[in-house]
Amino acid sequence: MLKEGYVRIPSGCAISGIIDRTGRLFSGQSIADSIATMHDRSNGLGGGFAAYGIYPDFKDYFAFHMFYDDLIAKQETENILKANYIVALEEKIPTRKTAHIKNAPLIYRYFAIPRPEKLKLSELDENEFTIKFVFNINSNIPGAYVFSSGKNMGVFKAVGYPEDVANFYKLESYKGYMWLAHGRFPTNTPGWWGGAHPFNLLNISVVHNGELSSYDTNRKYLEEFGYICTLQTDTEVAAYIFDLLLRRHGLPIELACKVVASPLWKQVERMSPKEKILYTNLKIIYGRALLNGPFSMIIAYEDGFVAINDRIKLRPLTAAKKGDMIYVASEESAIRQVCKNPESVWIPRGGEPVIAELIRDNEKEMYSTKEVTA
Amino acid sequence: MSLSYLTPEFKVLRDYDKCINCKVCMRQCSFEVHSYDEHLDKMISNDMNCVNCQRCVVLCPTQALTIIKHPQTFKEHANWTYDAIRDIYRQAETGGVLLSSMGNDRPYPVYWDKMVINASQVTNPSIDPLREPMELRVYIGRKPDKIEIDENLNVKTKMPPQLKLETPIMFSAMSYGSISYNAHAALARAAEELGILYNTGEGGLHKDFRKYGKNTIVQVASGRFGVDREYLNTAAAIEIKIGQGAKPGIGGHLPGEKVSEDISATRMIPPGSDAISPAPHHDIYSIEDLAQLIYALKEATNYQKPVGVKIAAVNNVAAIASGIAKAGADYIAIDGFRGGTGAAPKRIRDNVGIPIEFAIAAVDARLRSEGIRHTISLVAAGSIRNSADIVKAIALGADAVYIGTAALIALGCHMCQKCYTGKCNWGIATQDPNLVKRLNPEIGYKRLVNLVQAWSHEIKEMLGGMGINDIESLKGNRLMLRGIGMTQKELDILGILAAGE
Numbered sequence: 001m002l003k004e005g006y007v008r009i010p011s012g013c014a015i016s017g018i019i020d021r022t023g024r025l026f027s028g029q030s031i032a033d034s035i036a037t038m039h040d041r042s043n044g045l046g047g048g049f050a051a052y053g054i055y056p057d058f059k060d061y062f063a064f065h066m067f068y069d070d071l072i073a074k075q076e077t078e079n080i081l082k083a084n085y086i087v088a089l090e091e092k093i094p095t096r097k098t099a100h101i102k103n104a105p106l107i108y109r110y111f112a113i114p115r116p117e118k119l120k121l122s123e124l125d126e127n128e129f130t131i132k133f134v135f136n137i138n139s140n141i142p143g144a145y146v147f148s149s150g151k152n153m154g155v156f157k158a159v160g161y162p163e164d165v166a167n168f169y170k171l172e173s174y175k176g177y178m179w180l181a182h183g184r185f186p187t188n189t190p191g192w193w194g195g196a197h198p199f200n201l202l203n204i205s206v207v208h209n210g211e212l213s214s215y216d217t218n219r220k221y222l223e224e225f226g227y228i229c230t231l232q233t234d235t236e237v238a239a240y241i242f243d244l245l246l247r248r249h250g251l252p253i254e255l256a257c258k259v260v261a262s263p264l265w266k267q268v269e270r271m272s273p274k275e276k277i278l279y280t281n282l283k284i285i286y287g288r289a290l291l292n293g294p295f296s297m298i299i300a301y302e303d304g305f306v307a308i309n310d311r312i313k314l315r316p317l318t319a320a321k322k323g324d325m326i327y328v329a330s331e332e333s334a335i336r337q338v339c340k341n342p343e344s345v346w347i348p349r350g351g352e353p354v355i356a357e358l359i360r361d362n363e364k365e366m367y368s369t370k371e372v373t374a
Numbered sequence: 375m376s377l378s379y380l381t382p383e384f385k386v387l388r389d390y391d392k393c394i395n396c397k398v399c400m401r402q403c404s405f406e407v408h409s410y411d412e413h414l415d416k417m418i419s420n421d422m423n424c425v426n427c428q429r430c431v432v433l434c435p436t437q438a439l440t441i442i443k444h445p446q447t448f449k450e451h452a453n454w455t456y457d458a459i460r461d462i463y464r465q466a467e468t469g470g471v472l473l474s475s476m477g478n479d480r481p482y483p484v485y486w487d488k489m490v491i492n493a494s495q496v497t498n499p500s501i502d503p504l505r506e507p508m509e510l511r512v513y514i515g516r517k518p519d520k521i522e523i524d525e526n527l528n529v530k531t532k533m534p535p536q537l538k539l540e541t542p543i544m545f546s547a548m549s550y551g552s553i554s555y556n557a558h559a560a561l562a563r564a565a566e567e568l569g570i571l572y573n574t575g576e577g578g579l580h581k582d583f584r585k586y587g588k589n590t591i592v593q594v595a596s597g598r599f600g601v602d603r604e605y606l607n608t609a610a611a612i613e614i615k616i617g618q619g620a621k622p623g624i625g626g627h628l629p630g631e632k633v634s635e636d637i638s639a640t641r642m643i644p645p646g647s648d649a650i651s652p653a654p655h656h657d658i659y660s661i662e663d664l665a666q667l668i669y670a671l672k673e674a675t676n677y678q679k680p681v682g683v684k685i686a687a688v689n690n691v692a693a694i695a696s697g698i699a700k701a702g703a704d705y706i707a708i709d710g711f712r713g714g715t716g717a718a719p720k721r722i723r724d725n726v727g728i729p730i731e732f733a734i735a736a737v738d739a740r741l742r743s744e745g746i747r748h749t750i751s752l753v754a755a756g757s758i759r760n761s762a763d764i765v766k767a768i769a770l771g772a773d774a775v776y777i778g779t780a781a782l783i784a785l786g787c788h789m790c791q792k793c794y795t796g797k798c799n800w801g802i803a804t805q806d807p808n809l810v811k812r813l814n815p816e817i818g819y820k821r822l823v824n825l826v827q828a829w830s831h832e833i834k835e836m837l838g839g840m841g842i843n844d845i846e847s848l849k850g851n852r853l854m855l856r857g858i859g860m861t862q863k864e865l866d867i868l869g870i871l872a873a874g875e
Contacts (some may be wrong), residue, residue, distance in 0.1 A: 213498055216851040216854070217850055220742055224742055251521070265511050274527075274528065277529050278523070278529050284517060285514075285517050285518060285531075287844070287846035289851075290844055290847055292842045292843060295500050311843075312843060314499055
């Protein structure tokens with residue numbers, strides 16, 4: 001049987017996300033409790049978390065989280081890493097032995113910044129430099145996989161149920177202002193740690209419940225911009241599309257959402273002239289970046305997260321608000337487990353993003369105001 | 375040299391119990407197969423003239439006629455086949471190049487039929503187009519890498535001109551000359567009603583059809599027939615015709631006897647003169663020459679019209695397409711070796727070029743590898759026979775398809791492959807006023823609309839089955855295809871997996 005990464009594995013899943021918009025840090029226990037509620041939406045073949053704000057002491061360093069199959073892969077990776085980056089700290093990611101998480105690879109993290117001379121020689125900015133590094137490791141070093149490459153954030157994932165993964169990584173000991181979680185239900189997999197969600201590139205992390213029927217179209221579109229999809233996994237392309245749209249093309253998050261879940265042409269026809277020009281051009285230019293098929297997805301980026309469904313809502317997604325906290329999850333139960341009396345709970349419509357960003361001075365709230373009593 | 379060794383290809387069987395001597399068959403047959411024998415008081419047939427166009431069969435009020443392949447044959451021989459021997463007789467009698475019409479009819483593998491389409495089950499639900507929205511609209515034209523907007527969400531990107539198609543189907547280039555006025559009238563009106571485009575071919579744009587300009591692609595071929603500033607600016611897009619699938623590397627020739635007053639005015643050539651499109655354009659002997667023509671046409675139309683380039687599918691089509699993309703074309707139309715024609719040398723038609731399936735896959739892959747696929751549109755042509763062929767073409771990498779032969783069949787063509795004679799009994803490939811009248815454009819356009827709408831419905835059903843609700847997400851989505859009965863090399867070129875993988 002081919003290892004995942006060489007073969008595409010369809011899957012169903014559970015997702016959950018929590019943000020404190022004031023930037024206050026809170027323990028990873030909340031997100032673990034939330035995702036655990038949806039145990040039956042996973043099957044023990046993948047669970048994972050993304051945590052933002054967890055490395056304040058190294059906030060200017062790229063935090064590389066790595067899986068290695070063996071010491072040879074580790075050595076080869078470190079040779080490339082250290083040739084290109086100044087590494088401030090390298091360590092094993094702390095884990096605890098549990099009964100449910102088995103066959104763990106070597107799991108390391110490195111806090112690093114590009115070597116100035118290498119960066120200058122590459123004529124790239126540090127983000128592009130780092131993307132090339134990530135793709136290089138993931139494509140060319142057998143048994144090595146960069147699964148997190150952002151700053152002041154990290155991804156923790158494994159083969160197992162999400163609550164066991166949280167326990168394995170001791171997530172209760174981390175404090176972040178934004179957390180994503182995922183429980184995976186692949187239909188047929190030998191169980192590969194890299195195949196678990198979240199998928200991450202720089203500061204963008206994605207958890208996804210669904211399967212993209214547009215995967216091959218999206219993948220080929222991204223490859224034209226230099227992205228290398230090594231994992232044969234739908235969610236990977238979603239992460240790269242958001243990186244392309246937000247970081248490279250500078251689109252605001254609202255418009256990026258209107259690319260991946262574009263309004264229907266008949267909706268565009270009813271728009272004001274100015275909007276019609278904008279959305280027509282978006283659809284024409286970014287048609288191949290449309291994510292098709294069923295999905296509910298949470299995409300975390302530097303300023304917050306967005307939760308979004310496919311435009312005909314083929315997967316569940318519920319949102320809730322309490323004070324400065326915003327919660328999103330596949331099921332309402334996962335929210336109520338960690339937020340007893342939410343001020344409001346609503347089910348976003350297909351393609352309607354729930355945007356929850358850190359509050360900055362005089363900034364109005366940007367998340368969806370459309371509320372449906374759950 | 376009056377002696378002919380040819381035997382009839384077809385045999386007309388007449389049921390004399392049914393025949394009422396109404397002479398409809400006689401009046402309908404431009405090939406003069408049927409006649410009335412006063413002495414015998416019955417209709418008789420000259421099998422030698424029959425081309426199996428089936429006009430008489432269809433219009434016979436008592437269904438008295440049947441046409442069969444003539445039972446007379448040669449001694450069985452796997453190498454010296456019936457066709458091979460007949461062709462030698464024909465050439466020994468005439469000393470000429472053998473002409474034929476419509477597409478390549480040799481039994482090459484049809485790769486569309488070796489590919490099957492995916493459908494969703496459980497993990498990814500199929501979408502029912504009767505309940506859910508399903509979008510088939512596509513835009514053909516050059517696309518920028520990215521959108522640029524200001525802080526007020528005004529679009530700053532200057533979008534190159536685009537062709538809007540409500541379904542990813544266009545009517546292929548067929549010139550006025552090769553097909554009739556009424557056929558053009560039907561195509562133009564159908565294109566307008568369907569929100570798609572038809573293509574004038576290289577024969578100019580008849581003044582009556584200028585009102586359909588926004589649904590018209592005009593060609594600039596080597597003959598430059600009918601090309602002037604008004605012609606260019608009336609159309610929605612301009613297509614430089616370099617090659618045609620039925621006759622790659624070959625020019626065109628409309629005999630002078632077909633150049634009527636009307637055609638002469640449309641083509642801007644003297645009546646009765648031969649209309650010759652040379653094999654090369656007189657001003658294009660390199661890719662940089664092509665670039666200059668592309669920009670000359672853009673200048674002439676103030677950069678308001680997409681300029682496409684049509685080429686035949688040939689061995690190195692991927693490199694050629696890459697050159698065309700870099701020469702500034704807005705779209706590339708690629709015509710496979712089964713593409714139709716009004717007249718082509720039979721040997722060329724049947725032996726030159728490559729299947730469109732491979733050409734599209736190779737071009738799409740090449741443009742992607744160069745990172746420019748998303749900037750240019752690709753139109754596949756050359757024997758698109760049904761909606762499944764369209765789905766497969768788009769999954770292999772096309773943005774849209776051209777249909778030619780299928781459109782003519784919708785108008786009544788029975789594929790007798792005698793367009794080059796100008797005697798088309800169905801009023802399609804003829805300029806004979808009496809024959810042209812047989813094609814009612816009112817009925818013809820409705821049949822075309824029906825065909826394209828039916829195919830569009832089917833495309834929606836197949837998309838829904840794949841769990842896709844926008845045709846954009848099918849483009850280049852080769853994971854939706856699997857091959858059956860192909861070699862690994864063929865699968866590799868098409869970029870698809872084998873069934874079961």
